[in-house]
Amino acid sequence: MKNIQIFDGADNSVYDIFAATDEEFALIFSAGTDVAFIDEVYEQQSAEVLDAIFTAIWQRRVPKSQAVGIHGIIFYENEHKKVYYPTRRDEEAVNPDGSKLR
Secondary structure: OEEEEEEEOOOOOOOOEEEEOHHHHHHHOOOOOOEEEHHHHHHHOOHHHHHHHHHHHOOOEEOHHHOOOOOEEEEEOOHHHHHHOOOOOHHHOEOOOOOEOO
């Protein structure tokens, strides 16, 4: 299982973590990436398949105090963040001018 943290654009978002099987994770995240934007995810896979995957994932919330690592991040309603993740890898996040964040 791999943990995915959800960054939702809603004011009341609590950035929950959910467990995904390795197969589910691979269908959400392109090879070598650990950052995804939900609109791009749905461009890569069928809505029917993804809806079934997310229905299962939403049943597996992991309390933050029990999470052992975060393997991926999904952004909802945060399209403005795409500029910070051009490679869709968290460790490679950059400022809009291309300078490294870390």
